[in-house]
Amino acid sequence: MALKDIKLVERNESGIALALQILKQRFGDRFSTGEALRRQHAHTTTYIPAQLPDGVVFADNADEVQETVQVCAEHKVPIIPFGTGTSLEGHINAPAGGISIDVSRMDRVIQVNAEDLDCVVEPGITRKQLNEYLRDTGLFFPIDPGADASLGGMAATRASGTNAVRYGTMRDNVISLDVVMPNGRKITTAKRARKSSAGYDLTRLIVGSEGTLGVITSLTLRLQGIPQAISGGVCPFPTLEAAANAVIMTIQMGLPVARIELVNALQVQAINAYSKLSLPVSPCLFVEFHGTEAGVKEQAETFGEIAAELGGADFIWSTREEERAKLWQARHDAYWSCLGLRPGAKAIATDVCVPISRLADCIAETEADIAEAGLLAPIVGHAGDGNFHVSVLIDDTDPKEIEALENFVERLNLRALGMGGTCTGEHGIGQGKMAFLELELGGAVDVMRSIKRALDPDNIMNPGKIIRL
Template sequence: MSLAALQVPVQRNDAGLAAVMPKLSELFGDRFQTSQAIREQHGHTTSWLPNQLPDGVVFALSTDDVASAVRLCHEHRVPIIPFGTGSSLEGHVNAPGGGISVDLSQMNQIVAVHPEDLDCVVQAGVTRKQLNDYIRDTGLFFPIDPGADASLGGMAATRASGTNAVRYGTMKDAVLALTVVMPDGSVIKTGGRAKKSSAGYDLTRLMVGSEGTLGIITELTLKLFGVPEAVSAAICHYPDVASACNTVINAIQCGIPVARIELLDELQVKAVNSYSKLSLKEAPTLLVEFHGSESSVKEQVELFASISEEFGGSDFEWATRPEDRTRLWAARHDAYWAGQSLQPGKRSLSTDVCVPISRLADCVVATQEDIKTTGLTAPIVGHVGDGNFHVLVLADDTDADELERVEAFIERLNYRAIEMGGTCTGEHGVGQGKMKYMAREHGPALAVMASIKRSLDPLNIMNPGKIVRIDE
C-alpha cells in the first residue's frame, strides 16, 4: 500500500464548480483567488500526504462571509475545506474532490476579554500567540500550546493540546462556546459564557475535534487562566527511555500538579543540540515545568526530584529566569525542524499516538525497539505527562523499500497504541492519514459518527474524505 492510498476518493463536481466559481468571484472580488501558488499553499502545508489542491480560495473577513460562501457551495454541491494557518499534519486541508478552501486567517479580531470572568471571545483566525500578547497586561494567559502558532479555530477543530495539557487540559476543556457555520450556510451558537450548563446536547464538544466535517468554526469563547506567581523549569537526563517514562508515571500517580513534562529521546536531543546550538547530554531527557505559588512550586520541585532520583535521573539543570525557560522551550518547540535536519533531503512523516499513562513506558520502549529493528531514523518527542508522544520518521520518497518499511512501522505504532487502551492520535487529529485506524479504535461507534455526519451534512460537502468515509 502506498501513502497516497490512505486518501479516500471524493467525487468531483465539475458542473457545480463551473457554476459557483464566477459567483464567488463576483461576491468576494480580490478575496477570491484561483492562482496555482495560492491553491497549492491551501492544499498541502506540512502534511506528508500528496497535495490535493482546491479550485479556489475565499479569504473570509467575517462569519457572514463564510456563511455566504457555504450557501453558494451548498446550492451547487461543491466541497468546502476550512483553512486556518496550515499547520496540521494529517492532510486535513487537502481537497480530494476539489472544491473551495475558506481561509479564516484574516478573521483575527479579539472580540472581547472578560478578565473578571476568566474568558474571552475571539474570531477563529486569532492565533494563540496573538491572544497571549493581547491579554498579557491582564495577568491572564491562554495555556493550550501545541508548539506551532496555530489559529484558535483550527486548534478547536482538531481538538489540539500540547505541552501544558497535563495541567490545563486540551481544547475540549478550554472552549466554552462556538459560532459555527453549518453545511447549509445557517449560523448557530453552541453555548454561552457560563462555566457549565445542563441545557440540551453538548454541541460545543461535538464541533470540537470535528475537523471541519460538520461545520466551520468562526468564533470561539475560551477559558483563560491566571499567570502563576512562580514558574520553575528543569532538564533532567536518564540512563534509558524506560527510566524517564517511569519517572513521569510515578510523578503523575503521586498527584504532582506538573504543568509540563516533555520527553526527548537521545536521537531527538542530538538533533536539538545541532539545530538550536545547545550542549545537552545526549541521553533520554525530560523537560519539566511547575506553576504555582513560591512555596507550592518549591514543594513540587523537591518531590519530583526525589522521584527522578529513584529512576537514575541526573544532571538537573533548573531554570527560574524567564529567558532561560524561553531558551529551553524554544528548543523543544523547534524539535520538528531539528529532527528534519538529521537527514537533509529526506521527507519527514510526523505521527503521534497516546496511551494510558501506566502503559507509556511499554509503548515508547516497544516503539524504539521497532525503529531499531526496522532500520529507520525516527526521533521521539512527547507530551508524556498525558501519555502522548510523537515520532518523526525520515524517509527517502524515491526508495520504495524504505517507504514500505515506514508504512509498516506507522501501522504497527498506531495499532500498538490502540491495543494498549490508547488512541491512534492524541492531538494531530484524523484528517486523511489516520482514517484507516478508526474502525479498530472505535468499532461500532464509527458508524454512529458516520450517521451524525450524514445527518448534519447530507450532501457531504464539508471537508469530505476526512475522519469517516461517506460513500457517495
C-alpha cells in the same frame, strides 16, 4: 495508511464552475484561482500528495463565511476551512476540489471578560497573538501545541500540546462556538456559563470534527491567571524506560506538573546541534511547574527526588524566564532540529497515546521496532498524558521508504490500540488515520457516519476526512 486508501470523492464539475463564477464576482481580489495560492492551501506535512481546491476565499467576517457556505451548499460544492495550515494528517487537502475558506484575516479579539476568566475571539487569531493581547490583563490562554496555530484550527482538531497535563486540551477550554453549518445556517453552541446541562453538547461535537460538520466563526475560550512563579528545567536519565517511569511516578503522586516532556537520546542530539545547547545525549525530561514561589520550589525539589530514585542525573532547574524560554524553544523546535539528522529527508510526524501506566512499555517497544526496521526516527512526547510523537525521516520519493514508513506506522498504531490507547492523541484523523479509527472504535464510527449524514447530507464539509461514507 497506504496511499491507495486515499479515496477521491467524486467532483461536481458543473457546481464548482458556477460557484467559482459567483464567488469571483462577489469577492473580487479576495478570491483567487491561482495555482500557487491554491497549492499553499493544500500543502501537507505528510507524504500524502497535495490535492488542491479550485478557489480560495479570504473571508473578513462571519457573514462572508456564511455567504460562501450558502453558495457552496446551493451548488453542492465542497468546503475546506483553512486557518494557518499546520495540521498534520492531510486535513486541508481537497480530494474533490471545491472552495478553501481562509479565515486568517478573521483575527480579532471580540471581547475579554477578565472577571469571568474567558474571552471571545475570531477563528483566525493565533495562540501567540491572543496571549500578546492578554498580557496586560494578567491572564493567558494555556493550550500550546507548539506551532503558532489558529485557535479555530486548534478547536477543529482538538489540539492540546505541552501544557495539557495541567490545563487540559481544547476540549476542556472551549466554552462555546459560533458555527456556520453545511446548510449555511449560523448557530451558537452554548452560552458563556461555566457549565450547562442544556441539551446535547454541541460544542464538543464541533471540537475535533476537523471541519467536517461546519465552519467555526468565533470561539469563547477559558482563560487562566498568569502564574506568580514558574520553575522549569531539564533532567537526563540513563534509559528511556527510567525517564518514562519518572513521568508515571510524578503523575501518580499527584505532583501538579504543568509540563513534562520526554525526548529520547537521538532527539537530544538533534536539539543540541540545532539550538546550540549542550544537554547530555541521553533521554531527558523537560519539566515545568506553575504556582507560588514557595510552591514551585518545593515541587521542583520533589521531582528531583523522584528522578534520583530512578537513576536520573541532577535536575537542573531555574525560575529565570530567559533560561526557561531557551529550553522550551528548543523543545518546540524539535521538528526542525530532527531534519538535520538526515539532510534532504522529510520528517513524517505521527502520534499515539496510551494510558500513562503503559507509556514506558509502549515507548520501549517502539524504540526496538525503529531499530529493527532500520529507520531514523527520534521520539518526543507530551509524556504526562501518555502521548508521544515519532518523526520518521524518509525520502518521500522512494516507494520502498514510504512502504517501510507505512508498515511502521501500522505497527505503532496497533501497539497503542493493544495497550488500551488511541491512534492519535492530538494530530487527528484527517486522511491519514481513517483505517485506524475503524479499528479503534468499531461500531461507534457508524454513529459518526449517521451524524455526518444528518448534518451534511450532501457531504460538502471537508469531504474525505475522518470517516468514509
